[in-house]
Amino acid sequence: MDDDDNIIVTDDDNIDDESAELEDTDVDTDGDDDETLDDEPTLTFKIENGRIRDKVDEKQAMVQAVNKILQTERLVYPIYSDQYGNDLNDIIGKDMGYAKVEAERMIKEALLADDRVVEVDIDAVNEVSRDTLEIKGTCVTVYGNINIDSEVSVDDTR
Template sequence: MKESGGGKPMDDDDLIIDEDDGFDPDLDTVDNDDDEELEEDEPTLTFQVKNGRIRSKFDELPAMVQAVDKILRTERFVYPIYSDQYGNDLPDLFGKSFSYACVEIQRMLEEALLDDDRITDLVIDSIQQQDSTTLFVKGTCTTIYGQVPIESEVKLGDTR
């Protein structure tokens, strides 16, 4: 191991290593014990977005309303910024029959929403055919902060 001009140890990439940073150059790993605690303690604090502009910050139930809405609007596996567990698979129903889609919507929404640890339950109240290509889903999402009503349109075909 090399030393910097200040007498501090350096790794092979010439990065200065402090003894209290949890880095063991022999193992080339970082101590992640603190990271697990941080994940459990993360608040729901998020930015309030209105008309495409950030207006303020909010927490708890209003933040969960936004989180649920965002999950319902985000297609899974499309955006590399999100993990493969974030979002929904509802666009996979495009081209499927109404009877098949009605059965699959419940499963797909449960899979998408219940992946968030703050969401404890999902109840679908109704799935109605809105027109020849669209289903309209209504339900309630139970979170640790309260109830969040959900409404979502699911397109099964072209509207042309």
Template sequence: MIPRDLDIVEERQPSLTYKIDFEKGRIVGMTDGLDAVKQAVFFILQTERYQYLIYSSDYGCELRGLIGKEPLFVRSELKRRITEALLQDDRIEDVTDFDIEINGDSALVRFTVVSVFGEFKVEQEVTGVV
């Protein structure tokens, strides 16, 4: 007999992970929630996609493949690549409010990450793009 009228309760899994002190290069405890998402965003943006076999092909961001391209193309690709990379994390719901400044061969990218725990602003410098 097949059960009917079952209540399905979805529970959010904890995002508990190691907290890293980047200045000292040490693990200093555990973190969860918004701080864990901020740390994940940092790691995703610092990891070049497809470069390390330990990560799946969905992890990381392709920021270095834009060298020598036109600034208009670089702007649209940075937005697309960052958004695509961050949305792989199921805690991140959206990436909005992009502001991209190109100076010489580098770009300063500012944007807002909207997560299930709240939103926060990110600033990332990308070198060797134009």
């Protein structure tokens, strides 16, 4: 395998000097400074059994992103922004009624922080044991719907 096989080329790498100058002079006529989804790559690595196996894009990449957001505690890992991840650890040790309501809100908030997520519909938050909640729903993304099936422990004896 050549070293060139490991190079990832993005759209920015293929811009010639003339088009780069034109991009710098573009005027934002609608007052919206946000990038469009076309400008945001979704290409990521396909992980199987903890190993990188291939690359995936669009919906498969979003499935991975949703799962990662639901598994990552917010404000713990310095490589992520303060908007990435969830706050589900905050409901550990809380009353089950409170935990049900907050778990739904926290999952919606965590997923909606990703610009590719359009809507989050939580269908059910069920108590499966005295200290575990099961959350089922759908994450609507620009690439399609992704099922949410997650468990949250509220046990404070860990």
